[in-house]
Amino acid sequence: MSYYAKKIAPLCPVEVCLPRVKGGVEKKEERLRIEKKVLEKYFTEDEFLVILDERGQFLNTIELASKIEKWLEASKDLCFLVGGPEGISPELKNKAHFLLSLSSLTLNHEIAILVLMEALYRSFTILKKIPYHRA
Template sequence: MKMKVVCVGHRMPDWVDAGVDEFVRRMPRDLPLQIVEVKAEPRTQGKPVDALLDAERQRIEAAIPARARIVALDERGDDLSTVALAARLRRWRAEGDDVVLLIGGPDGLSPTLKSRAHELIRLSSLTLPHALARLLLAEALYRAFTVESNHPYHRE
């Protein structure tokens, strides 16, 4: 199984790239994590949000491989503990399909993408900047892996 995070936006601060790269590097070879950035639609005056989201949806869909389990990050998604995320990771691995996690842009994800997703999860009840959400997700996936492999990184 491979995991891919498809996120809207680019040119993250160096500290975000360094942090994300660290957790990507720590993932095991049999569970690689890839970060794919897609361009955010320019927020021009008068362009409706639906049109912006639809343009971003098309870019996101182009980055999703066939037969992938789609997991969208959404504020209304399941609120998972680390142990619960580790259990999901175990289930995803058992099912064998690649997993694609989606992080939307400033206006979130299009309703079409969310309805296509197999699951909705949220990282926090707090509003997070997209750069921080990307870093948090990479760390959470690494932490979930360590829980599943009985690595001492996670402590309860």
Template sequence: MNPARIRILAVGRVRKGWIREGLELYGRRLPGLSIVEIRDSTPAREAAAIAAELRSDEQLVALAEEGGELGSLAFADRLSQGGSTRLAFAIGGADGLAAELKARASWTLSLSPMTFPHELARLLLVEQLYRAQAILQGSPYHRA
């Protein structure tokens, strides 16, 4: 897994300091990972902004409550199978991602059957990306 091949397209701004600190911590541990903030709006406008931001060589991964759930080991394995594929993880705003954007995604991922604020979902995803990298590198960070 190469963090430089992963972007997070996230609706909304991070307002909570403790979440911002967590994102900065994992950002230092995942050099090359980029997070693009999309302006809050209606789901249709957010979907259009995410689609416009999506690069032609990226596969879209939609985060949604109805997505497939993966444990950390399976998530790391899924990322490693991508090889040199570039991934863009999309995190919607308060109303989630528009159906047309989810339909366009290569795969849909659920971080949990629970619902989280978009700021917290962003932090959880970044931590899981770091954990996946640690698993693939054989680091002791992940203790199953």
């Protein structure tokens, strides 16, 4: 993950935050409520919020690059949220500007972040016309 953060940094400022919910919370609804409060500290209303969700929209690489370009025109900052083991609360999903799906498979959140970071790096190389992506 830090590998891609370093590769993205010259193309676009990037900050990776990995907040954790402390303590064992057994009820799904309670965990989602607590995670919502924690995650809300990491983005503002001014940012374009993209939440990763298995029911989100699938995009190919070129489509993602195009969306990123449009999102950056509309907002100065993008925020991508990946949920924990229980996903993301419905209330938080309602705040999203876009729901993105990386796969129809359920991915561990750490793997999802890695896949997202590579996809973002690939998208920025397309936008900056750096030879990395092969169509």
